[in-house]
Amino acid sequence: MRPVSIEDTPLIDALSRVISRHGFEAASLRLLSEATGLKRASLYHRFPGGKDEILEAALARAAERFSAMLAPAFAQGDPVERARQVADGIDEYYQGGQESCLIVALSLADEEHQKMAAPCLAAWADAFRTVLVDAGETPKVAAERAQDLVAQIEGALVIASASGDRGPFQRAVGRLPTELTQAA
Amino acid sequence: MRPVSIEDTPLIDALSRVISRHGFEAASLRLLSEATGLKRASLYHRFPGGKDEILEAALARAAERFSAMLAPAFAQGDPVERARQVADGIDEYYQGGQESCLIVALSLADEEHQKMAAPCLAAWADAFRTVLVDAGETPKVAAERAQDLVAQIEGALVIASASGDRGPFQRAVGRLPTELTQAA
DNA sequence: GGGTCTTTACCGAACGTTCTGTTTAGAGAA
Protein backbone atom coordinates (compact mmCIF):
# COMPACT_ATOMS: atom_id res chain seq x y z
CA MET A 1 0.00 0.00 0.00
CA ARG A 2 1.25 3.42 -0.86
CA PRO A 3 2.43 5.39 2.19
CA VAL A 4 0.83 8.65 3.25
CA SER A 5 2.80 11.76 2.42
CA ILE A 6 2.11 13.28 5.83
CA GLU A 7 1.17 11.39 8.97
CA ASP A 8 -2.11 12.02 10.76
CA THR A 9 -0.65 13.80 13.78
CA PRO A 10 1.41 16.47 11.98
CA LEU A 11 -1.39 16.78 9.43
CA ILE A 12 -4.02 17.52 12.06
CA ASP A 13 -1.65 19.81 13.93
CA ALA A 14 -1.08 21.85 10.79
CA LEU A 15 -4.81 22.01 10.05
CA SER A 16 -5.52 23.01 13.64
CA ARG A 17 -2.96 25.79 13.44
CA VAL A 18 -4.64 27.28 10.37
CA ILE A 19 -8.06 27.17 12.02
CA SER A 20 -6.72 28.70 15.22
CA ARG A 21 -4.98 31.47 13.35
CA HIS A 22 -7.71 32.44 10.88
CA GLY A 23 -10.94 31.18 12.41
CA PHE A 24 -13.04 28.29 11.14
CA GLU A 25 -14.90 30.06 8.36
CA ALA A 26 -11.86 31.91 7.07
CA ALA A 27 -9.82 28.70 7.11
CA SER A 28 -10.55 27.85 3.47
CA LEU A 29 -9.56 24.58 1.87
CA ARG A 30 -6.99 26.53 -0.10
CA LEU A 31 -5.29 27.71 3.11
CA LEU A 32 -5.59 24.26 4.67
CA SER A 33 -4.17 22.73 1.52
CA GLU A 34 -1.24 25.12 1.35
CA ALA A 35 -0.41 24.56 5.01
CA THR A 36 -0.34 20.78 4.69
CA GLY A 37 0.93 20.21 1.18
CA LEU A 38 -2.13 18.11 0.40
CA LYS A 39 -4.42 19.15 -2.44
CA ARG A 40 -8.08 19.70 -1.75
CA ALA A 41 -9.12 16.30 -3.12
CA SER A 42 -6.53 14.66 -0.91
CA LEU A 43 -7.90 16.44 2.12
CA TYR A 44 -11.32 15.08 1.21
CA HIS A 45 -9.81 11.64 0.92
CA ARG A 46 -8.40 11.91 4.45
CA PHE A 47 -11.46 13.73 5.84
CA PRO A 48 -14.50 12.65 3.79
CA GLY A 49 -16.73 14.85 5.93
CA GLY A 50 -14.97 18.00 4.73
CA LYS A 51 -14.24 20.97 6.92
CA ASP A 52 -16.57 19.79 9.66
CA GLU A 53 -14.66 16.54 10.01
CA ILE A 54 -11.38 18.46 9.97
CA LEU A 55 -12.66 20.60 12.81
CA GLU A 56 -13.71 17.52 14.75
CA ALA A 57 -10.26 16.03 14.29
CA ALA A 58 -8.64 19.27 15.38
CA LEU A 59 -10.82 19.40 18.48
CA ALA A 60 -10.17 15.75 19.32
CA ARG A 61 -6.45 16.42 19.03
CA ALA A 62 -6.78 19.56 21.14
CA ALA A 63 -8.65 17.60 23.80
CA GLU A 64 -5.87 15.02 23.76
CA ARG A 65 -3.12 17.62 24.08
CA PHE A 66 -5.08 19.51 26.72
CA SER A 67 -5.48 16.33 28.68
CA ALA A 68 -1.73 15.79 28.70
CA MET A 69 -1.05 19.44 29.44
CA LEU A 70 -3.44 19.48 32.40
CA ALA A 71 -2.66 16.00 33.74
CA PRO A 72 -0.32 17.24 36.52
CA ALA A 73 -3.23 19.23 37.95
CA PHE A 74 -5.11 16.04 38.70
CA ALA A 75 -2.09 14.13 39.97
CA GLN A 76 -1.18 13.74 43.61
CA GLY A 77 1.61 15.60 45.30
CA ASP A 78 2.65 19.12 46.07
CA PRO A 79 0.22 21.63 44.52
CA VAL A 80 3.07 24.08 43.93
CA GLU A 81 5.00 21.57 41.86
CA ARG A 82 1.87 20.47 39.99
CA ALA A 83 1.01 24.09 39.22
CA ARG A 84 4.49 24.71 37.87
CA GLN A 85 4.24 21.68 35.61
CA VAL A 86 0.88 22.83 34.24
CA ALA A 87 2.27 26.31 33.65
CA ASP A 88 5.20 24.84 31.74
CA GLY A 89 2.79 22.78 29.68
CA ILE A 90 0.72 25.84 28.79
CA ASP A 91 3.84 27.79 27.86
CA GLU A 92 4.95 24.99 25.58
CA TYR A 93 1.49 24.45 24.07
CA TYR A 94 1.19 28.08 23.04
CA GLN A 95 4.91 28.47 22.29
CA GLY A 96 5.35 31.36 24.68
CA GLY A 97 2.36 33.15 23.18
CA GLN A 98 3.24 32.73 19.52
CA GLU A 99 0.52 30.18 18.83
CA SER A 100 -3.11 31.15 18.49
CA CYS A 101 -5.79 29.48 20.58
CA LEU A 102 -8.43 27.28 18.98
CA ILE A 103 -10.93 28.35 21.62
CA VAL A 104 -10.58 32.00 20.63
CA ALA A 105 -11.02 31.05 16.99
CA LEU A 106 -14.17 29.05 17.73
CA SER A 107 -15.62 31.84 19.83
CA LEU A 108 -16.20 33.64 16.52
CA ALA A 109 -17.78 30.68 14.73
CA ASP A 110 -21.48 30.00 14.29
CA GLU A 111 -23.32 28.74 17.31
CA GLU A 112 -23.13 25.05 16.43
CA HIS A 113 -19.35 25.09 16.06
CA GLN A 114 -18.95 27.53 18.93
CA LYS A 115 -20.30 25.17 21.55
CA MET A 116 -17.74 22.54 20.57
CA ALA A 117 -15.08 24.56 22.40
CA ALA A 118 -16.94 24.54 25.72
CA PRO A 119 -15.63 21.14 26.90
CA CYS A 120 -12.00 22.25 26.42
CA LEU A 121 -12.72 25.41 28.34
CA ALA A 122 -14.42 23.47 31.11
CA ALA A 123 -11.57 20.95 31.36
CA TRP A 124 -9.09 23.77 31.66
CA ALA A 125 -10.99 25.55 34.42
CA ASP A 126 -11.56 22.26 36.20
CA ALA A 127 -7.83 21.56 36.28
CA PHE A 128 -7.09 24.95 37.80
CA ARG A 129 -9.94 24.53 40.26
CA THR A 130 -8.57 21.17 41.40
CA VAL A 131 -5.15 22.61 42.19
CA LEU A 132 -6.70 25.56 44.00
CA VAL A 133 -8.86 23.30 46.15
CA ASP A 134 -5.87 21.10 46.96
CA ALA A 135 -3.99 24.25 47.91
CA GLY A 136 -6.65 25.03 50.49
CA GLU A 137 -9.02 27.30 48.61
CA THR A 138 -12.75 26.96 49.22
CA PRO A 139 -14.63 25.20 46.39
CA LYS A 140 -16.74 28.20 45.44
CA VAL A 141 -13.87 30.68 45.29
CA ALA A 142 -11.64 28.10 43.61
CA ALA A 143 -14.13 27.60 40.77
CA GLU A 144 -14.34 31.32 40.10
CA ARG A 145 -10.62 32.00 40.35
CA ALA A 146 -9.93 29.06 38.05
CA GLN A 147 -12.20 30.55 35.40
CA ASP A 148 -10.62 33.96 35.87
CA LEU A 149 -7.12 32.56 35.41
CA VAL A 150 -8.19 30.86 32.19
CA ALA A 151 -9.60 34.19 31.03
CA GLN A 152 -6.31 35.89 31.89
CA ILE A 153 -4.40 33.50 29.63
CA GLU A 154 -6.93 33.60 26.79
CA GLY A 155 -6.89 37.38 26.84
CA ALA A 156 -3.12 37.43 26.87
CA LEU A 157 -3.14 35.21 23.77
CA VAL A 158 -5.51 37.64 22.06
CA ILE A 159 -3.19 40.53 22.86
CA ALA A 160 -0.21 38.54 21.64
CA SER A 161 -1.99 37.97 18.32
CA ALA A 162 -3.32 41.50 17.96
CA SER A 163 -0.26 43.48 18.99
CA GLY A 164 2.60 41.01 18.82
CA ASP A 165 3.41 41.69 22.47
CA ARG A 166 3.92 38.41 24.27
CA GLY A 167 4.59 40.07 27.61
CA PRO A 168 1.10 39.60 29.03
CA PHE A 169 1.16 35.90 28.17
CA GLN A 170 4.55 35.33 29.70
CA ARG A 171 3.62 37.20 32.86
CA ALA A 172 0.33 35.32 33.15
CA VAL A 173 2.06 31.96 32.83
CA GLY A 174 4.83 33.06 35.16
CA ARG A 175 2.36 34.12 37.85
CA LEU A 176 0.34 30.93 37.47
CA PRO A 177 2.18 28.74 40.00
CA THR A 178 1.71 31.28 42.78
CA GLU A 179 -1.82 32.25 41.70
CA LEU A 180 -2.87 28.61 41.78
CA THR A 181 -1.45 27.86 45.19
CA GLN A 182 -2.08 30.82 47.42
CA ALA A 183 -5.50 30.71 49.04
CA ALA A 184 -7.28 34.07 49.34
CA MET B 1 -32.28 64.95 -1.43
CA ARG B 2 -33.65 61.62 -0.54
CA PRO B 3 -33.24 60.79 3.16
CA VAL B 4 -31.19 57.81 4.28
CA SER B 5 -33.11 54.79 5.50
CA ILE B 6 -30.64 54.27 8.34
CA GLU B 7 -28.40 56.94 9.83
CA ASP B 8 -24.63 56.58 9.79
CA THR B 9 -24.21 55.92 13.49
CA PRO B 10 -26.68 53.03 13.88
CA LEU B 11 -25.55 51.72 10.49
CA ILE B 12 -21.90 51.58 11.50
CA ASP B 13 -22.80 50.17 14.91
CA ALA B 14 -24.73 47.34 13.26
CA LEU B 15 -21.89 46.64 10.83
CA SER B 16 -19.38 46.73 13.66
CA ARG B 17 -21.43 44.25 15.65
CA VAL B 18 -21.44 41.76 12.75
CA ILE B 19 -17.67 42.06 12.30
CA SER B 20 -17.07 41.71 16.04
CA ARG B 21 -19.28 38.66 16.25
CA HIS B 22 -18.12 36.76 13.18
CA GLY B 23 -14.67 38.17 12.37
CA PHE B 24 -13.77 40.33 9.41
CA GLU B 25 -13.46 37.65 6.74
CA ALA B 26 -16.55 35.75 7.86
CA ALA B 27 -18.57 38.97 7.96
CA SER B 28 -19.89 38.55 4.42
CA LEU B 29 -21.80 41.26 2.62
CA ARG B 30 -24.86 39.05 2.91
CA LEU B 31 -24.59 39.10 6.73
CA LEU B 32 -23.80 42.81 6.75
CA SER B 33 -26.75 43.45 4.47
CA GLU B 34 -29.15 41.40 6.56
CA ALA B 35 -28.02 43.12 9.75
CA THR B 36 -28.51 46.61 8.41
CA GLY B 37 -31.47 46.27 6.07
CA LEU B 38 -29.42 47.71 3.22
CA LYS B 39 -28.83 45.61 0.11
CA ARG B 40 -25.29 44.88 -0.93
CA ALA B 41 -25.28 47.53 -3.64
CA SER B 42 -26.51 50.10 -1.15
CA LEU B 43 -23.69 49.28 1.22
CA TYR B 44 -21.33 50.07 -1.66
CA HIS B 45 -23.10 53.37 -2.12
CA ARG B 46 -22.46 54.27 1.52
CA PHE B 47 -18.97 52.73 1.59
CA PRO B 48 -17.50 52.90 -1.93
CA GLY B 49 -14.32 51.29 -0.68
CA GLY B 50 -16.15 48.05 0.14
CA LYS B 51 -15.43 45.92 3.15
CA ASP B 52 -12.15 47.67 3.87
CA GLU B 53 -13.90 51.01 4.15
CA ILE B 54 -16.57 49.44 6.34
CA LEU B 55 -13.87 48.15 8.65
CA GLU B 56 -12.24 51.56 8.76
CA ALA B 57 -15.55 53.14 9.71
CA ALA B 58 -16.11 50.52 12.39
CA LEU B 59 -12.64 51.15 13.82
CA ALA B 60 -13.09 54.92 13.75
CA ARG B 61 -16.36 54.52 15.61
CA ALA B 62 -14.74 52.14 18.08
CA ALA B 63 -11.94 54.64 18.70
CA GLU B 64 -14.57 57.31 19.32
CA ARG B 65 -16.52 55.16 21.75
CA PHE B 66 -13.33 53.98 23.45
CA SER B 67 -12.27 57.57 23.88
CA ALA B 68 -15.52 58.39 25.67
CA MET B 69 -15.40 55.20 27.69
CA LEU B 70 -11.84 55.85 28.88
CA ALA B 71 -12.12 59.61 29.34
CA PRO B 72 -12.59 59.43 33.14
CA ALA B 73 -9.22 57.72 33.40
CA PHE B 74 -7.48 60.83 32.12
CA ALA B 75 -9.58 63.27 34.13
CA GLN B 76 -8.53 64.80 37.42
CA GLY B 77 -9.89 63.75 40.76
CA ASP B 78 -10.11 60.68 42.94
CA PRO B 79 -8.61 57.64 41.18
CA VAL B 80 -11.15 55.37 42.87
CA GLU B 81 -14.06 57.31 41.45
CA ARG B 82 -12.43 57.54 38.02
CA ALA B 83 -11.78 53.80 38.01
CA ARG B 84 -15.40 53.13 38.88
CA GLN B 85 -16.60 55.33 36.03
CA VAL B 86 -14.33 53.55 33.55
CA ALA B 87 -15.53 50.17 34.81
CA ASP B 88 -19.13 51.26 34.35
CA GLY B 89 -18.28 52.42 30.83
CA ILE B 90 -16.73 49.06 29.97
CA ASP B 91 -19.70 47.18 31.38
CA GLU B 92 -22.04 49.28 29.27
CA TYR B 93 -19.89 49.05 26.14
CA TYR B 94 -19.89 45.26 26.21
CA GLN B 95 -23.40 44.99 27.62
CA GLY B 96 -22.35 43.00 30.63
CA GLY B 97 -20.40 40.59 28.43
CA GLN B 98 -23.05 39.99 25.80
CA GLU B 99 -21.28 41.99 23.09
CA SER B 100 -18.26 40.66 21.25
CA CYS B 101 -15.05 42.64 21.05
CA LEU B 102 -13.78 44.03 17.76
CA ILE B 103 -10.20 43.58 18.95
CA VAL B 104 -10.71 39.85 19.41
CA ALA B 105 -12.28 39.64 15.96
CA LEU B 106 -9.37 41.47 14.35
CA SER B 107 -6.84 39.30 16.14
CA LEU B 108 -7.87 36.57 13.67
CA ALA B 109 -7.68 38.73 10.55
CA ASP B 110 -4.79 38.96 8.11
CA GLU B 111 -1.79 40.90 9.25
CA GLU B 112 -2.71 44.17 7.54
CA HIS B 113 -6.13 44.31 9.17
CA GLN B 114 -4.81 42.88 12.41
CA LYS B 115 -2.51 45.78 13.15
CA MET B 116 -5.41 48.22 12.89
CA ALA B 117 -6.56 47.09 16.34
CA ALA B 118 -3.28 47.93 18.05
CA PRO B 119 -4.10 51.63 18.69
CA CYS B 120 -7.34 50.73 20.47
CA LEU B 121 -5.49 48.22 22.59
CA ALA B 122 -2.76 50.76 23.39
CA ALA B 123 -5.30 53.44 24.31
CA TRP B 124 -7.03 51.05 26.65
CA ALA B 125 -3.84 50.01 28.43
CA ASP B 126 -2.72 53.62 28.62
CA ALA B 127 -5.93 54.62 30.38
CA PHE B 128 -5.51 51.89 32.98
CA ARG B 129 -1.84 52.79 33.40
CA THR B 130 -2.71 56.44 34.03
CA VAL B 131 -5.11 55.57 36.83
CA LEU B 132 -2.63 53.17 38.38
CA VAL B 133 0.13 55.77 38.35
CA ASP B 134 -2.19 58.34 39.89
CA ALA B 135 -3.05 55.79 42.55
CA GLY B 136 0.60 55.56 43.51
CA GLU B 137 1.87 52.67 41.42
CA THR B 138 5.34 52.84 39.91
CA PRO B 139 5.36 53.55 36.15
CA LYS B 140 6.92 50.24 35.17
CA VAL B 141 4.61 48.07 37.25
CA ALA B 142 1.63 50.21 36.27
CA ALA B 143 2.25 49.65 32.56
CA GLU B 144 2.41 45.91 33.00
CA ARG B 145 -0.59 45.63 35.29
CA ALA B 146 -2.59 47.81 32.94
CA GLN B 147 -1.91 45.43 30.07
CA ASP B 148 -2.72 42.45 32.25
CA LEU B 149 -6.06 43.95 33.26
CA VAL B 150 -6.93 44.54 29.62
CA ALA B 151 -6.04 40.90 28.92
CA GLN B 152 -8.28 39.81 31.80
CA ILE B 153 -11.26 41.58 30.26
CA GLU B 154 -10.54 40.44 26.71
CA GLY B 155 -10.24 36.86 27.89
CA ALA B 156 -13.45 37.15 29.85
CA LEU B 157 -15.19 38.33 26.68
CA VAL B 158 -13.84 35.33 24.79
CA ILE B 159 -15.18 33.01 27.48
CA ALA B 160 -18.52 34.79 27.43
CA SER B 161 -18.74 34.21 23.67
CA ALA B 162 -17.51 30.64 23.75
CA SER B 163 -19.44 29.31 26.71
CA GLY B 164 -22.17 31.87 27.31
CA ASP B 165 -20.95 32.34 30.88
CA ARG B 166 -20.73 36.04 31.63
CA GLY B 167 -19.45 35.47 35.17
CA PRO B 168 -15.77 36.05 34.38
CA PHE B 169 -16.57 39.33 32.65
CA GLN B 170 -18.74 40.61 35.44
CA ARG B 171 -16.17 39.67 38.07
CA ALA B 172 -13.37 41.28 36.06
CA VAL B 173 -15.31 44.53 35.70
CA GLY B 174 -16.40 44.39 39.34
CA ARG B 175 -12.82 43.96 40.55
CA LEU B 176 -11.53 46.71 38.26
CA PRO B 177 -12.02 49.71 40.63
CA THR B 178 -9.96 48.06 43.37
CA GLU B 179 -7.42 46.53 40.97
CA LEU B 180 -6.78 49.94 39.44
CA THR B 181 -6.32 51.77 42.71
CA GLN B 182 -4.39 49.54 45.06
CA ALA B 183 -0.65 49.83 44.58
CA ALA B 184 1.30 46.58 44.89
C1' DG C 1 -49.66 75.49 -6.38
C1' DG C 2 -48.09 72.61 -10.41
C1' DG C 3 -44.53 70.88 -13.06
C1' DT C 4 -39.95 69.99 -14.22
C1' DC C 5 -34.88 69.32 -12.77
C1' DT C 6 -31.25 67.89 -9.81
C1' DT C 7 -29.48 65.26 -6.34
C1' DT C 8 -29.03 61.54 -3.57
C1' DA C 9 -30.37 56.73 -1.73
C1' DC C 10 -31.45 52.54 -2.88
C1' DC C 11 -31.91 48.12 -5.44
C1' DG C 12 -31.88 44.13 -9.16
C1' DA C 13 -28.93 41.90 -12.00
C1' DA C 14 -24.79 40.54 -13.47
C1' DC C 15 -19.58 40.37 -13.45
C1' DG C 16 -15.46 37.40 -12.48
C1' DT C 17 -13.45 34.98 -8.63
C1' DT C 18 -13.25 31.79 -4.99
C1' DC C 19 -15.56 28.70 -2.14
C1' DT C 20 -16.99 23.74 -0.75
C1' DG C 21 -17.62 19.36 -2.42
C1' DT C 22 -17.57 15.47 -6.34
C1' DT C 23 -15.89 12.76 -9.97
C1' DT C 24 -12.53 10.52 -12.73
C1' DA C 25 -8.25 9.01 -14.23
C1' DG C 26 -3.52 8.11 -13.24
C1' DA C 27 0.63 7.44 -10.22
C1' DG C 28 2.97 4.44 -6.95
C1' DA C 29 4.09 0.95 -3.57
C1' DA C 30 3.04 -3.98 -2.13
Added chain:
DNA sequence: TTCTCTAAACAGAACGTTCGGTAAAGACCC
Protein backbone atom coordinates in the same frame (compact mmCIF):
# COMPACT_ATOMS: atom_id res chain seq x y z
C1' DT D 1 -1.88 -7.03 -10.45
C1' DT D 2 -4.25 -4.75 -6.85
C1' DC D 3 -5.11 -1.51 -3.88
C1' DT D 4 -4.39 3.12 -1.90
C1' DC D 5 -3.61 7.48 -2.52
C1' DT D 6 -3.29 11.81 -5.25
C1' DA D 7 -3.95 15.13 -9.08
C1' DA D 8 -6.78 17.53 -12.14
C1' DA D 9 -11.05 18.91 -13.84
C1' DC D 10 -15.60 19.76 -12.69
C1' DA D 11 -20.17 21.56 -10.75
C1' DG D 12 -22.99 24.56 -8.03
C1' DA D 13 -23.13 28.04 -4.66
C1' DA D 14 -21.43 32.10 -2.41
C1' DC D 15 -18.19 35.63 -2.47
C1' DG D 16 -16.94 40.83 -3.26
C1' DT D 17 -17.77 44.15 -6.61
C1' DT D 18 -19.79 46.98 -10.43
C1' DC D 19 -23.37 49.06 -13.18
C1' DG D 20 -27.78 50.76 -14.90
C1' DG D 21 -31.88 52.09 -13.41
C1' DT D 22 -35.61 53.51 -10.07
C1' DA D 23 -37.56 56.00 -6.03
C1' DA D 24 -37.84 59.98 -3.14
C1' DA D 25 -37.01 64.39 -1.58
C1' DG D 26 -35.64 69.54 -2.15
C1' DA D 27 -34.85 73.41 -5.54
C1' DC D 28 -36.36 76.30 -8.97
C1' DC D 29 -39.09 78.55 -12.42
C1' DC D 30 -43.67 79.34 -14.19
